[in-house]
Amino acid sequence: MTFSSLVFLFRFLPFFLLLYFLVPKRMRNLILFLGSLIFYGWGEPLFLIVMLFSACSDYIHGILIDKYAGEENGKRAKMLLISSIVINLVLLGVFKYTGLLPLPIGISFYTFQTMSYTIDVYKKEVKVQKNFLDFSVFVTMFPQLIAGPIVKYKTVEADLKMRNTSADQIAYGIKRLIIGLGKKVLLANNVGMLWEYAYSLNSSERTVLLVWIGAMAYALQIYFDFSGYSDMAIGLGAMLGFHFPENFHYPYIAQSITDFWRRWHISLSSWFKEYVYIPLGGNQKGVKRQLINILIVWTLTGIWHGAGFHFLVWGLWFAVFLMIEKIGFLSILKKVPAIFRFLYTLIIILISWVFFASESLTESIIYIQNMFGMGNTALSNKDTLYQLNNYYVLLIIGMILSTPIVKIVGNYLEKKQQIIYIGLESVGLVCIFFLSVAYIVDASYNPFLYFRF
Amino acid sequence: MKKNVAYIILFGCILVFIAVADLWKEEKHFSESENRILAQKPTFHIKQFIEGNFREEYEEYVSDQFLYRDTWILLKTYADIAFAKKEINGVYLVSSDTLLEKHDVKMLEEKSEEKLEQLKELSKWCDGKYDLSVILVPTADEVYKDKLPKYAPHFDQENFLNEAEQIVGSTHFINVEEILKERKRAYIYYRTDHHWTTLGAFYAYQVWGEKKGVEPLSLDKFTRETISEDFLGTLQSKVNIPMKPDKMEIFIPKVEQKYSIYYDFTDEVESRLYEKKYFNRKDKYSAFLNGNHAFIEIQTENHNGKNVMVVKDSYANCFIPFLTSHYEDIYVVDFRYYRGNLQDLLEEYEVDDILVLYNVVHFIEEFRY
Numbered sequence: 001m002t003f004s005s006l007v008f009l010f011r012f013l014p015f016f017l018l019l020y021f022l023v024p025k026r027m028r029n030l031i032l033f034l035g036s037l038i039f040y041g042w043g044e045p046l047f048l049i050v051m052l053f054s055a056c057s058d059y060i061h062g063i064l065i066d067k068y069a070g071e072e073n074g075k076r077a078k079m080l081l082i083s084s085i086v087i088n089l090v091l092l093g094v095f096k097y098t099g100l101l102p103l104p105i106g107i108s109f110y111t112f113q114t115m116s117y118t119i120d121v122y123k124k125e126v127k128v129q130k131n132f133l134d135f136s137v138f139v140t141m142f143p144q145l146i147a148g149p150i151v152k153y154k155t156v157e158a159d160l161k162m163r164n165t166s167a168d169q170i171a172y173g174i175k176r177l178i179i180g181l182g183k184k185v186l187l188a189n190n191v192g193m194l195w196e197y198a199y200s201l202n203s204s205e206r207t208v209l210l211v212w213i214g215a216m217a218y219a220l221q222i223y224f225d226f227s228g229y230s231d232m233a234i235g236l237g238a239m240l241g242f243h244f245p246e247n248f249h250y251p252y253i254a255q256s257i258t259d260f261w262r263r264w265h266i267s268l269s270s271w272f273k274e275y276v277y278i279p280l281g282g283n284q285k286g287v288k289r290q291l292i293n294i295l296i297v298w299t300l301t302g303i304w305h306g307a308g309f310h311f312l313v314w315g316l317w318f319a320v321f322l323m324i325e326k327i328g329f330l331s332i333l334k335k336v337p338a339i340f341r342f343l344y345t346l347i348i349i350l351i352s353w354v355f356f357a358s359e360s361l362t363e364s365i366i367y368i369q370n371m372f373g374m375g376n377t378a379l380s381n382k383d384t385l386y387q388l389n390n391y392y393v394l395l396i397i398g399m400i401l402s403t404p405i406v407k408i409v410g411n412y413l414e415k416k417q418q419i420i421y422i423g424l425e426s427v428g429l430v431c432i433f434f435l436s437v438a439y440i441v442d443a444s445y446n447p448f449l450y451f452r453f
Numbered sequence: 454m455k456k457n458v459a460y461i462i463l464f465g466c467i468l469v470f471i472a473v474a475d476l477w478k479e480e481k482h483f484s485e486s487e488n489r490i491l492a493q494k495p496t497f498h499i500k501q502f503i504e505g506n507f508r509e510e511y512e513e514y515v516s517d518q519f520l521y522r523d524t525w526i527l528l529k530t531y532a533d534i535a536f537a538k539k540e541i542n543g544v545y546l547v548s549s550d551t552l553l554e555k556h557d558v559k560m561l562e563e564k565s566e567e568k569l570e571q572l573k574e575l576s577k578w579c580d581g582k583y584d585l586s587v588i589l590v591p592t593a594d595e596v597y598k599d600k601l602p603k604y605a606p607h608f609d610q611e612n613f614l615n616e617a618e619q620i621v622g623s624t625h626f627i628n629v630e631e632i633l634k635e636r637k638r639a640y641i642y643y644r645t646d647h648h649w650t651t652l653g654a655f656y657a658y659q660v661w662g663e664k665k666g667v668e669p670l671s672l673d674k675f676t677r678e679t680i681s682e683d684f685l686g687t688l689q690s691k692v693n694i695p696m697k698p699d700k701m702e703i704f705i706p707k708v709e710q711k712y713s714i715y716y717d718f719t720d721e722v723e724s725r726l727y728e729k730k731y732f733n734r735k736d737k738y739s740a741f742l743n744g745n746h747a748f749i750e751i752q753t754e755n756h757n758g759k760n761v762m763v764v765k766d767s768y769a770n771c772f773i774p775f776l777t778s779h780y781e782d783i784y785v786v787d788f789r790y791y792r793g794n795l796q797d798l799l800e801e802y803e804v805d806d807i808l809v810l811y812n813v814v815h816f817i818e819e820f821r822y
Binding site: 005006007009010011013014015017018042043045046167168170171172174175178186190205382383385386389390392393394397422426429430433434435437438439440441442443444 | 456457458460461463464465467468469471472475502503505508511512513515516517519522525526528529532536537538539540559602603604605606
């Protein structure tokens with residue numbers, strides 16, 4: 001099931017929530033577990049087995065690691081940790097990189113989550129979870145199951161056992177859910193069509209202006225799509241009483257690539273930072289070692305996104321700029337006006353998205369050449385202007401919403417003009433919700449025009 | 454705090470209300486606005502569920518049957534308008550009561566040469582054997598191209614028609630573009646549908662008559678009968694906004710005529726050029742010659758020995774009735790539905806004239822013979 005579907009919004013969610021809040025508190029984990037199985041099994045009934053296998057495997061590994069953790073040489077605990085990691089990586093590898101089997105949705109997310117658990121048990125940072133239900137709720141819980149954020153076990157350890165759901169938190173969750181839905185359905189899906197159009201054209205039909213606005217459209221699409229999903233996950237989590245970490249923090253106002261990666265897909269980069277970068281020595285073992293560590297982490301980040309070579313290049317592209325910034329470019333950047341920092345960052349990011357979004361490396365290179373006027377001569381043409389004319393409102397809205405402007409204005413209003421704030425907020429949320437449903441319904445609108453001819 | 458409780462109640466109610474009302478509502482079988490049968494509730498089988506078919510069917514069912522489906526679609530169209538979208542579901546919103554269809558300009562440009570080549574072959578093949586006439590009707594977006602949104606992609610039909618005229622020669626090419634552009638202020642295209650009106654076809658008929666050297670019946674020789682004042686066509690279906698409906702007319706010659714019409718090689722004989730059952734239905738344009746058929750034979754009472762094979766698309770459906778005053782036998786073939794070829798048909802049905810009648814877009818998309 002996806003959040004932006006009628007079946008989720010009007011079949012699953014209302015009845016799940018009613019049940020969840022009606023049962024006694026101690027049964028909530030059971031309801032959440034069963035609900036999550038329905039949620040996941042609806043789309044992928046067979047892959048339930050894979051997910052439950054992963055949950056069982058790390059549940060047992062956790063207990064065993066904990067059991068042998070007291071041993072003096074710690075050999076057995078270490079072997080068990082390696083075994084847990086290997087099983088997860090093999091699962092991920094078989095499904096994701098061999099291309100032999102269809103990809104179980106969410107596998108990249110839940111394998112990373114369960115690894116965080118066994119590693120932290122090994123490091124004695126968390127207590128072992130002996131309650132299988134509580135543990136499987138952590139692995140399978142539907143809000144963040146299929147598209148993150150990647151929640152580390154320690155983040156929700158306390159929530160799994162005991163969580164309070166205050167009206168404030170539920171209301172906050174509702175708001176995040178609606179905002180996320182709107183980002184995904186109203187903005188991401190719509191603006192994405194412009195990228196698809198620009199990408200679908202032959203090199204000779206594109207113009208420089210079109211490929212740039214196309215890349216911008218993709219940047220907005222992936223941001224609103226992914227951060228919208230995270231908003232919905234965080235919102236649903238909040239409604240159920242969980243505190244999930246934020247996953248995005250206005251990535252497009254970043255002033256450097258280093259800054260961008262503090263704002264983009266935060267749960268993934270912090271996972272890699274904690275479980276790969278720092279164990280490798282991080283920045284503590286000299287510059288040379290640090291650069292190698294950066295290279296390793298962003299190679300892995302690239303591969304994590306998929307088997308395509310273009311994902312690897314996407315990761316390496318960032319690695320290169322992160323390394324350049326590390327060895328001194330960052331201090332040069334600090335001396336130039338903010339606008340230049342911003343533009344430099346934006347251009348690097350837009351190019352990165354072309355690698356990311358294309359179906360192959362060759363396609364992405366052709367597109368990037370077009371961005372710099374190679375392979376085609378025209379700067380713009382009538383068709384480009386038509387596209388711009390069609391999409392400028394969405395592009396402008398998207399750009400504004402990529403910045404904290406709305407939040408700043410909102411905070412100001414909330415303090416100074418509370419009545420207006422409440423009015424705007426509630427009307428706005430109702431509108432976003434209804435419009436989103438309208439777009440979801442329309443996606444299946446299919447006038448059958450057999451009398452067309 | 455109070456505010457938050459209000460939020461919870463508000464959205465809780467919206468969610469539960471829509472969900473319950475949606476589960477409770479009566480299900481529909483057919484959608485008028487989409488002109489199709491809607492998905493019905495699938496039955497659950499474990500095998501299909503595991504294969505994913507049940508899920509797909511159920512999701513399709515939920516959205517097909519969703520509460521106030523048409524209203525949601527309308528809301529979406531208004532949102533697109535608010536986003537300053539120039540086209541919605543392949544339709545340009547020209548004004549509050551007029552829609553124009555968007556065509557795939559790239560495809561038209563790519564395929565136009567090939568189709569002209571085919572036309573050339575046909576014209577050579579006919580030479581000396583048959584009297585070929587070609588009518589290619591510009592679509593509304595050509596006639597009203599000044600009303601298209603700024604920078605909208607546009608296929609130059611004028612240029613295409615000139616090329617076609619050169620290929621078949623001006624004696625065989627009946628150019629209706631000029632008259633339609635001259636009469637653009639008249640009601641010659643439907644505002645909510647992609648077809649031309651009977652009046653538009655009438656003007657083309659006048660040009661045809663002049664070119665063929667026959668006396669076309671003038672307007673006063675017809676009784677104009679309005680068969681519907683609430684026609685909402687295919688273009689309106691795509692956006693589903695409330696619009697002023699189109700009026701649909703038929704032109705009946707004042708001198709009574711009788712016909713024997715045979716559809717698709719059957720022996721069943723019909724006597725009406727206009728099928729009444731469509732007058733109250735959504736697809737009213739199908740009233741002309743009972744919609745699209747692979748093959749139609751129309752016998753008239755003019756014993757003049759003249760006959761014609763019309764190779765056509767749906768634009769011809771409201772034009773062909775005008776031909777009934779001038780031929781004894783009219784054969785109509787639509788090669789989108791008829792699988793054979795023209796040569797074999799002509800061996801079976803002897804004719805003197807061949808008339809090719811398409812709109813420019815359909816001609817480029819799917820002309821064959």
